[in-house]
Amino acid sequence: xxxxxxxxxxxxxxxxxxxxxxxxxxxxxxxxxxxxxxxxxxxxxxxxxxxxxxxxxxxxxxxxxxxxxxxxxxxxxxxxxxxxxxxxxxxxxxxxxxxxxxxxxxxxxxxxxxxxxxxxxxxxxxxxxxxxxxxxxxxxxxxxxxxxxxxxxxxxxxxxxxxxxxxxxxxxxxxxxxxxxxxxxxxxxxxxxxxxxxxxxxxxxxxxxxxxxxxxxxxxxxxxxxxxxxxxxxxxxxxxxxxxxxxxxxxxxxxxxxx
Ligand code: NAP
Numbered sequence: 001x002x003x004x005x006x007x008x009x010x011x012x013x014x015x016x017x018x019x020x021x022x023x024x025x026x027x028x029x030x031x032x033x034x035x036x037x038x039x040x041x042x043x044x045x046x047x048x049x050x051x052x053x054x055x056x057x058x059x060x061x062x063x064x065x066x067x068x069x070x071x072x073x074x075x076x077x078x079x080x081x082x083x084x085x086x087x088x089x090x091x092x093x094x095x096x097x098x099x100x101x102x103x104x105x106x107x108x109x110x111x112x113x114x115x116x117x118x119x120x121x122x123x124x125x126x127x128x129x130x131x132x133x134x135x136x137x138x139x140x141x142x143x144x145x146x147x148x149x150x151x152x153x154x155x156x157x158x159x160x161x162x163x164x165x166x167x168x169x170x171x172x173x174x175x176x177x178x179x180x181x182x183x184x185x186x187x188x189x190x191x192x193x194x195x196x197x198x199x200x201x202x203x204x205x206x207x208x209x210x211x212x213x214x215x216x217x218x219x220x221x222x223x224x225x226x227x228x229x230x231x232x233x234x235x236x237x238x239x240x241x242x243x244x245x246x247x248x249x250x251x252x253x254x255x256x257x258x259x
Contacts, residue, residue, distance in 0.1 A: 004238030006031030010084035011075070013066045013119070016043040018188035019138055020088040022225030026233035027084065028055035035060045035079045067111040072118060081126050084236045087116035088138040091190060092152035094197055100152060108152035112139075113159040120167065120178065128174035134236040135178040137164060143182055143247060145255045149197075161247060168245035177244050179235050184251025185213060186223040219252030 005027070012024040016038035024034055028051045036051075038044040041063040048059040062078045064071035067089050092108040116137050127133020139157045141147070146154040161180060168178035185191055192206075199209040214221055231250055234240060249255060 001237075001239070003030040003233055003236070005084065005233075005236060008032045008083040008236075009035070009079070009081065010086065010236070011035045011037070011079045011082045011119075011123070012086040012088070013037050013075070013115075014088035014090065015086070016040065016047045018190060019183055019186060019225055019228050020086065021047055022227075022229030023086045023088075023136070023138070023232040024229070025051060025055075025226070026229030027086075027236060028057045028059075030233050030237070031055075031057065032084060032236075033058040035062065035075070035082070037062050037064060037066055037075050039063065039065050066119075067115045072115065072122075076119075076122050079123075081130075082123050083127065083130075083133055085119060085123050085133075085135045086138065086232060086236075087119050087135070089115055091140070092150065092156065094149035094194065095152070096149070097151050104152060105155065108156040109159065112153065112156035113163070116160055117163055120163075124167075124171055124176055124178070127176045128171055131175045133171075133174075133176035134240070135176070136232050136235050137178070137180045138232075139180045139182050139247070141182050141184040141249060141251050141255060143180070144249060144257065165245050172244045175241070177235075177241060179240075179243055179245065180247045181228070181232055181235065182247055182249045182251070183228060184223065184249065184254045185217065186225060186228055186250075188225060191222060217252040217254045221252065223250055223252060 010027045010032040014020045015024045015036045044061050048061045052059050062075045064074045089111045142154045143157050143161050195209040199206045
């Protein structure tokens with residue numbers, strides 16, 4: 001399917017690896033020009049080089065922490081006017097509800113709620129003026145079904161979800177859609193590190209931890225960054241203009257719910 005976004009400018013945050021990279025590659029395949037971001041320059045440059053040579057699109061890179069005001073300012077300056085925004089950042093660490101203090105909550109809110117809000121506030125007005133725009137926030141399955149050890153994620157992402165629910169309906173009339181993609185478990189470094197934590201806590205191997213988790217997923221496997229990216233690219237396409245303020249779960253059926 002032709003997605004109709006050739007030549008559109010797309011900022012994909014936290015995109016040297018994992019789900020962000022999957023989104024960047026799918027947008028590049030559809031012909032979008034990219035601005036990519038991550039903290040580590042080496043992996044970022046390697047990803048950018050791969051995308052340029054594979055898809056023939058322009059890729060600008062900004063090595064910066066997207067969760068800091070300075071990092072965001074540098075990314076926004078390099079990005080200029082943007083048609084497509086994919087927000088993403090690392091997820092909060094696992095832990096126990098009794099241990100999280102105010103500083104832990106503020107850090108999680110900064111990374112997984114207030115950073116996407118700030119990027120939306122910076123870039124959506126320009127999209128509205130131009131009469132077209134797409135925002136996709138990478139959130140989590142934890143929005144629909146809380147993950148006990150990821151209470152910081154459960155909390156911060158619920159806040160972003162509320163902001164998007166209200167805001168998306170105020171900008172849709174100017175041709176701008178804002179939606180959230182909710183990953184269940186996908187095979188990325190983040191999943192590897194979460195499985196490593198489970199293996200340690202339960203005194204089992206990481207392979208056993210992965211097998212145990214896969215057994216809880218109706219699809220019987222982890223998702224891939226490429227599948228996730230394809231869903232993101234569709235939401236950013238000309239065909240998705242009537243999808244507004246939705247929370248779309250990509251979880252292999254793991255959340256057992258009718259709606
Ligand atoms: P990942 O494989 O660890 O990749 C994270 C990417 O984000 C890397 O490119 C990393 O590069 C970059 N990054 C992290 N923190 C950043 C920051 N502060 N500023 C700029 N770039 C940053 O993670 P993932 O699995 O793709 O997960 C992406 C998001 O989806 C996370 O919020 C995660 O919690 C959420 N999620 C993932 C899953 C899953 O199963 N994978 C499930 C539910 C939710 P640098 O380290 O170099 O900055």
